[in-house]
Amino acid sequence: MEYFDRYEGGEKAILVHLTITHLTDPDDLEEFELLVDSAGATKQALVTGTRSKPDAKYFVGTGKADEIAQLVADHEADIVIFNHSLTPSQERNLERLVKCRVLDRTGLILDIFAQRARTYEGKLQVELAQLNHLATRLVRGWTHLERQKGGIGLRGPGETQLETDRRLLQIRVGQLKAKLDKVKQTRAQGRAKRQKSAVPTISLVGYTNAGKSSLFNRLTNENIYAANQLFATLDPTLRSLAWPGVGNVVLVDTVGFVRHLPHELVEAFHATLEETLEADLLLHVIDSSRDDMHEQIEAVKNVLAEIDNNVPTLSVYNKIDLTGEPPHIGYSEAGKPNRVYISAHTGQGIDELTLAVQQLVVGQLQAFDLTLPPNFGQLQHELHKLDVIKQIAYNEQGHALLQVQMASQRLQQLLGEFGVDPFEILPREQASLLLPVKEEFERTDNATLANISPTVAGSGNGGSPTKRITSGSP
Secondary structure (H helix, E strand, O other), X not given: OOOOOOXXXXXXXXXXXXXXXXXXXXXXXXXXHHHHHHHOOEEEEEEEEEEOOOEOOOEOOHHXXXXXXXXXXXXXXXXXXXXXXXXXXXXXXXHHHHOOEEEOHHHHHHHHHHHHOOOHXXXXXXXXXXXXXXXXXXXXHOHXXXXXXXXXXXXXXXXXHHHHHHHHHHHHHHHHHHHHHHHHHHHHHHHHHHXXXXXXXXXXXXXXXXXXXXXXXXXXXXXXXXXXOOOOOOOOEEEEEEEOOOEEEEEEEOOOEOOOOOHHHHHHOHHHHHHHHOOOEEEEEEEOOOOOHHXXXXXXXXXXXXXXXOOOEEEEEEOHHHHOOOOOEEEEEOOEEEEEEOOOOOOOXXXXXXXXXXXXXXXOEEEEEEEEOHHHHHHHHHHHHHOOEEEEEEOOOOOEEEEEEEEHHHHHHHHHHHOOOHHHHOOHHHHHOOOOOOOHHHOOOHHHHHOXXXXXXXXXXXXXXXXXXXXXXX
């Protein structure tokens, strides 16, 4: 019986990238090299080629496999990394031939995730993803676990080492899922509290290395780790901030997406991605300087579709400092922005982004003229916090004369919180805009009122109004 042990691996890597002609959406070579760099490996050589379909034994052809083995020997490489998904048998056959560790694209991404995970939740998710990936490789990758004695007196009850490992793996997977369920419940409770307090949640999503963390830092004045690496951010980061015209919001920085994200990763990171499901608005950050921008956009949409996300989305085209595009807002219809052009690095377009989010979260902006008596100081303070006051003056009576620009819905909500009648502080035509829209049956026709008899409208004493009956009146 032939026994097979896996090699340890290392950092000196031979990279393999094939162009498979029948694939409509092939893996990107530049992205692959960035993945390798993010993992901390050093490229010793790159092997490329073209095939109509992968070889069943080595994925590459026999001649290409011998070439890889020779490069491993020449460079004393520790690992061969494929920009493709390999079957367990292909990994085993290649390792036997090249005499070093062989890793496919999924294994590479899992390794990066293991390096990046910092929080308890992130580590649980990575371990679960690794075990799900490992479960398919127990049969082929660890053949030595199947060693059994076959002689007389050596047979006995029990299970093979492989069966033991598979059972232990399933037990651990069950434990991890239970722990993640608890994390999920904790997150759900946090979201419920935010929803109860009417605090909108805005999530940053996008392709990895698109600039989400840089934008997050720009908006929150924080210093969250941001680097020119794939998956620099793995764990979701939440911060509360005051958004002009909206009030307090929760901003969420999420893990970046890649094309052909392994399904087990989507499964494992579902708790993280749920932050996008429960958001009020998604900011889809796009690297507008890349040639494959549209492919990256499609990859993000595919992942969002996989988790059944239907949250309103604003496309944020980042890195206009590299493209020369001026900062501006694009509208799908009047008052409904669907894209904005910014640079998180230089700060260009941040004002436009602020306005676009304001319009999407609270509605179309309108100008209002408020006259606030001195005892309305708390309301004035809240308007200052919202940063919606464009001009302020005072009349002889000490009343504050404010010109504000905000959504009528938000102003209506604010006046309701303070119990203020719109007609008390606004001109009649502006106050009318804050009145709720009545259904047809709720509208009272003036002509109908005119035809109401005095005995119905009043008490009958010369049309004097009927005494209002209050609680406790006889």
